[in-house]
Amino acid sequence: MSDPVEWCIDEGPEMNEHKALILDEVRKYHDDVAPTGEFEPGVTEIWPTGAVHDVEDRLALVEAALELRVAGGSRARKFESVFARKMKRRKALLTNSGSSANLLALSALTSHRLDDARLRPGDEVITVAAAFPTTVNPILQNGLVPVFVDVELGTYNPTVDMVARAIGPKTKAIMIAHTVGNPFAVAEMAELAAQHELFLIEDSCDAVGSTYDGEPVGTFGDLTTVSFYPAHHMTMGEGGCVLTSNLLLSRIVESLRDWGRDCWCEPGESNTCLKRFSYQLGSLPHGYDHKYIYSHVGYNLKITELQAALGLSQLNKLDDFCATRRHNWRRLREGLEGVPHMLLPEATPRSDPSWYGFVVTVDPQAPFTSKELVDFLEDRKIGTRRLFAGNLLRHPAYADQEHRVVGGLANTDIIMTQTFHIGVYPGLTDQMIDYVVASFKEFVAARG
Numbered sequence: 338m339s340d341p342v343e344w345c346i347d348e349g350p351e352m353n354e355h356k357a358l359i360l361d362e363v364r365k366y367h368d369d370v371a372p373t374g375e376f377e378p379g380v381t382e383i384w385p386t387g388a389v390h391d392v393e394d395r396l397a398l399v400e401a402a403l404e405l406r407v408a409g410g411s412r413a414r415k416f417e418s419v420f421a422r423k424m425k426r427r428k429a430l431l432t433n434s435g436s437s438a439n440l441l442a443l444s445a446l447t448s449h450r451l452d453d454a455r456l457r458p459g460d461e462v463i464t465v466a467a468a469f470p471t472t473v474n475p476i477l478q479n480g481l482v483p484v485f486v487d488v489e490l491g492t493y494n495p496t497v498d499m500v501a502r503a504i505g506p507k508t509k510a511i512m513i514a515h516t517v518g519n520p521f522a523v524a525e526m527a528e529l530a531a532q533h534e535l536f537l538i539e540d541s542c543d544a545v546g547s548t549y550d551g552e553p554v555g556t557f558g559d560l561t562t563v564s565f566y567p568a569h570h571m572t573m574g575e576g577g578c579v580l581t582s583n584l585l586l587s588r589i590v591e592s593l594r595d596w597g598r599d600c601w602c603e604p605g606e607s608n609t610c611l612k613r614f615s616y617q618l619g620s621l622p623h624g625y626d627h628k629y630i631y632s633h634v635g636y637n638l639k640i641t642e643l644q645a646a647l648g649l650s651q652l653n654k655l656d657d658f659c660a661t662r663r664h665n666w667r668r669l670r671e672g673l674e675g676v677p678h679m680l681l682p683e684a685t686p687r688s689d690p691s692w693y694g695f696v697v698t699v700d701p702q703a704p705f706t707s708k709e710l711v712d713f714l715e716d717r718k719i720g721t722r723r724l725f726a727g728n729l730l731r732h733p734a735y736a737d738q739e740h741r742v743v744g745g746l747a748n749t750d751i752i753m754t755q756t757f758h759i760g761v762y763p764g765l766t767d768q769m770i771d772y773v774v775a776s777f778k779e780f781v782a783a784r785g
């Protein structure tokens with residue numbers, strides 16, 4: 338690998354003039370393609386998730402593209418420092434997806450740099466099967482054993498008691514998502530982890546902006562992860578982030594993300610440690626160039642500057658996005674209150690969720706099936722999604738994987754057949770939400 342010094346346009350005054358013209362045209366283009374037209378019930382798609390972009394996003398991407406600095410650079414570093422502050426963590430490390438963030442966070446716990454505390458093959462990590470697969474996959478990918486506990490219906494999270502009962506002599510960590518933005522009892526979970534000397538990873542991919550006891554989720558565990566896929570609270574198209582206040586874990590994540598290297602100089606930088614040619618690590622000769630010393634068996638999971646440019650622009654709108662998600666969720670919750678045969682979602686006590694979606698569980702005794710309801714909604718262009726994998730253990734990929742189940746997965750199985758979610762993303766209007774509520778009521782009145 339050679340240093341990734343990319344070719345850059347040397348912007349003279351003439352180039353700047355062209356750039357201004359181009360950006361002006363981009364503004365006009367944005368106006369041309371901006372969606373127009375009224376909401377037409379039953380015709381306009383009501384998406385279950387989606388990104389909301391404005392002209393600033395388009396300009397940010399074009400401006401970054403004009404610079405032709407494609408590999409992550411100053412924008413990526415700026416995003417990391419602003420986002421770390423926003424999430425109240427000392428370090429934020431961008432990566433190319435939420436799944437990569439989970440892989441990096443869990444893999445970091447296996448590092449030799451943690452000495453005796455490191456996770457070793459065969460050690461156990463407590464998690465849930467009512468999950469998105471890549472919350473659990475890093476456990477298997479690292480040769481560790483997932484221990485599955487059930488979740489509650491309504492909050493869709495495990496309780497601290499369920500997790501406590503699963504702790505055994507080989508348990509070394511807990512890795513759980515705040516399901517659809519609804520925090521699990523994370524302060525108590527962190528306390529439990531501390532009592533048993535376990536690491537805690539909070540998968541906050543669906544929960545940016547959610548708080549527990551007034552503090553942002555992600556500030557309770559050792560590491561937290563975020564996704565910037567378009568379905569999430571803000572987007573980079575693809576992207577993710579690992580956050581931590583533990584500087585050793587941050588260094589390990591950075592090394593694993595960046596090929597496993599020991600050096601932490603940015604591309605184009607050299608010798609920021611002032612010891613580039615005086616290290617002696619492994620059985621390498623003294624003074625071997627630190628830029629090419631590898632302390633982990635790593636990956637390349639870095640992000641591009643274009644993604645960071647979009648991320649910075651989206652970050653300006655994050656608080657508004659979260660507020661609209663809360664508003665949309667409340668409007669659905671109030672509208673659907675009292676509709677029979679359905680369990681409506683509940684925020685975990687002491688939490689203020691920044692919701693990813695609105696989860697509905699159809700009573701197994703209802704005079705209709707959840708499929709019939711989903712088909713009815715989909716026919717009306719109201720998009721639905723499952724609660725991710727339902728029960729991961731029932732998928733072919735997991736059939737032969739070593740694991741333990743503690744306490745049974747009765748609710749997880751109910752979720753697999755009875756549960757789905759609809760959207761609360763900021764692109765939805767009150768008119769759309771009122772139509773969704775009316776559609777539920779019409780269906781139940783006809784079948785109930």
Ligand SMILES: Cc1ncc(COP(=O)(O)O)c(C=O)c1O
Nearest residue numbers: 434435436469514542564565566
């Ligand atoms: C809880 C959770 N974790 C991780 C991910 C993976 O994120 P990404 O799609 O960015 O890889 C998702 C994706 O939706 C998710 O919902």
